[in-house]
Amino acid sequence: MSNFSSQFGKSFLTSSQYISSGSNSDSESEVDDYLPESDETSELSEDEDVQLTFVMVEKKKLVNLFSQCPVCSSEASLRENCSGSLLTIHQLCDNDSCRFKRVCKSQEQLSRGTSEGNIAISNAIFMSGSSPAKALKMFKFMGMHVISYAAYMQHQKTFIIPSVDYIYDEEKAACMARVAGHSLTLSGDGRLDAFYPYLTLFIRHENLSKSWCVLRADSPGHSAKYMVYSLMDTTTKSILCCELVQSNETGGSSYMENEGLRRCLASVMQSATVKELVTDRHPQIRKYLRDECPEVKHSFDTWHIAKGIIFIYLSMFPCSM
Template sequence: MSNFSSQFGKSFLTSSQYISSGSNSDSESEVDDYLPESDETSELSEDEDVQLTFVMVEKKKLVNLFSQCPVCSSEASLRENCSGSLLTIHQLCDNDSCRFKRVCKSQEQLSRGTSEGNIAISNAIFMSGSSPAKALKMFKFMGMHVISYAAYMQHQKTFIIPSVDYIYDEEKAACMARVAGHSLTLSGDGRADSPGHSAKYMVYSLMDTTTKSILCCELVQVCMFSIYCTFKNLESTVVFSKSNETGGSSYMENEGLRRCLASVMQSATVKELVTDRHPQIRKYLRDECPEVKHSFDTWHIAKGIIFIYLSMFPCSM
């Protein structure tokens, strides 16, 4: 699974690059004059870590390669089939004394019925944070055979997200193994999806201040009551849904820290923790983790001093 993820994690970079082949000698000079300098060579091709796997080939140029029988050089009948970006060509020699036949595919076919290029397209869209609908529409505007939106969603569910989960768990286990048995000084803070007290999700992170590596992240969802109204046959139905991870947005930071600390303390001890001056965190550490030295980070201290200064001298800034 890890090989799969790293292979297709890199392929999204390669599939999005245009490589000037310059193979047509008749128009080579014209093309060189026309193309801007930045299109002549991909910047990513200079990166040794990136494997450039795919090139753009015009369909009729590829099909013409199969117009002759490779055994007797007679004309050959062709039958083409596209499955997403995968082109399959069935070749049959027209010479009755030869009748050579073969099936050629433009990409490696994977075990689950799809091809390497189709997965690479889905992976490229996902890893680059693009909108799948817009990205697939772009390919259609180019006249390129491409996967459907439903196929993208299936690839995301079947291949990509399990790969991301696998790599995340693997990296997290490696981080924990590196700090196992150590006495750590950590710093932590939460990042919510919106400012103020109306956030729904928060990610709390704990960083090892020695190695500067993030040891643990936890996603916390606030308690929310949602009302969905559906109108059918002039009757309305009201559905209440509730997620009850915390009692409110102000509880999320403390909950995130609690989960992160519990995860880290399974393999290491925490001698000092640096956080903001969140009152619930101060109380939690004071009551539940008295052995951990609690420090406040200088950024929040400085911010507090500025607020006090502005309240005392409102016209000074």
């Protein structure tokens, strides 16, 4: 991944900040020379983080600020252009003896032809789990200039998804480095879903060290499209590995859990050894560990054992409802 993508991933996806690209065009330098310096502001280097903050300003009020030439106070001609939420104003003094001109942008323009505000809109929609069509329609009802649905999909493909992958891989490598060379006791389970769980996977990834019991299944049966299988280190209570499995990769949804475990174990065993694994009583997992991983002690989690005992008890002594 390029340096730009890594900066975007660290900033927008972890702290909603953008690392300044430090672009200096001729038009921007003219504006910076004109704007007065303040004691409360300081120049930021390319390595410093800038907290993005946006305010709602009526377009008419903003354009009026450029109606006069800042040099001779004469009337100025304006040409406006909106690219999503980015407003660009071209100012030209009408005084023939002055003819001062400048170009001002309402946001910083990034290196790939888009602006901070446009990316921030796409990122906010994606990270909040909102419907892009409804969110963009809400902005249009307000009369705000926003990106199109096609632009949102392009931002998601070009910036957001690669940044999610970057942050996830970076955190996963850090987790594996912490357990390298250790003998681990792991617990694993899978989450079934009928929909693509990419965003959910990332949200769970950000809370790996906080919670394990975030797995849930869709309606009972064998109709799931995807499964996310996770392995937790029972000592540190942190998720070491997550694997996304699609049903057509395994020949059916009933085989996804075993395949997810295989992938997770293969990933963990590259850095550490597994002495014990706690899972549910899935028959395919039991056979796989017995035949291919005999050195790993296989244990069943108490919740599934207790649930099985309750079902047996109820079948023997049915309760009248």
